[in-house]
Amino acid sequence: MKTRPKDIAISGVMLGLALLLDVAPIDFPTVWGMKIDVVAVPIVLVYFLLGFWGGLFALGLLFLGLSIVSSASWLGAMMKVIATFAVILGLEVARRTVGLDFKNPRKLLLFGLVAYLTGVAIRIPLMLVLNYYVALPIWLGLPREQVVSAVEKWTHVPFWVAIGLPNAVQSVIDVFLSLAVVVPVVNRLPHLLLDSAGEDVS
Numbered sequence: 001m002k003t004r005p006k007d008i009a010i011s012g013v014m015l016g017l018a019l020l021l022d023v024a025p026i027d028f029p030t031v032w033g034m035k036i037d038v039v040a041v042p043i044v045l046v047y048f049l050l051g052f053w054g055g056l057f058a059l060g061l062l063f064l065g066l067s068i069v070s071s072a073s074w075l076g077a078m079m080k081v082i083a084t085f086a087v088i089l090g091l092e093v094a095r096r097t098v099g100l101d102f103k104n105p106r107k108l109l110l111f112g113l114v115a116y117l118t119g120v121a122i123r124i125p126l127m128l129v130l131n132y133y134v135a136l137p138i139w140l141g142l143p144r145e146q147v148v149s150a151v152e153k154w155t156h157v158p159f160w161v162a163i164g165l166p167n168a169v170q171s172v173i174d175v176f177l178s179l180a181v182v183v184p185v186v187n188r189l190p191h192l193l194l195d196s197a198g199e200d201v202s
Contacts (some may be wrong), residue, residue: 007050014042015061019069030162036170039066040084044178047088048186049193055088079135083123083167087174090119102186108179116175123171124164131163 018039027037043062047055059081066077094100094115101107136147148159155162186193 007054010049011046011054011058011061014046014058015065018042018062019065022066022070030166034079034163034166035072036166036173038173038177039080040087040170040174041178041181043084044087044091044174045182045185047091048178048182052088052092056085059085059088075135075138079127079130082130083127083170084174086123086126087115087119087171089122090117090171091115091175093118102183108183112175112179116171119175120168120171123167124160127167128160128163132159 018041021037021042022039027035029035039062043055043058046058050058062084063074063077063081066072066080067074070076070080072079094111098110098114099107100111132147133144136142136151137144140147140150142150151159151162157165
């Protein structure tokens, strides 16, 4: 993908919005540190507007920005970025398999379902592993052997449910809220889009 001035402008605006949403009180925190929020939505919008590599670039910016402004520091930034990467992978798989047509509601719904299911299938196992081996031992200050029992004691559900369910809910927001936002944008401003080959359609 050739970098254009408007790519940089779109990425910068969406990064600023993501960081604003992180510090705004629009979230539902869990007991072990994860927040269900809308921070990833602007980054997913970058994916829709600029394609896969544009989305990855925005994720890199998000990690740097959240590492500075987020109360969860670099650790929370890392987990948010990796989880959102799983969402973007799901979106890319759906784009390549069923296609993405912003003007066809039925096909768009199919795209969203495939993207969501694929992303969740990647995200939940990845988050289980990262939470168990990396994030929760650091965040909670507990030995790895105590992480599962501590989370299950607080939540009263199995560890995989405690981690998997919020990530599944978060993915609903990341995929379907982003689609709800981007559809009217691209229908009114189609020149913002890249075509399937990564070229400017304007």
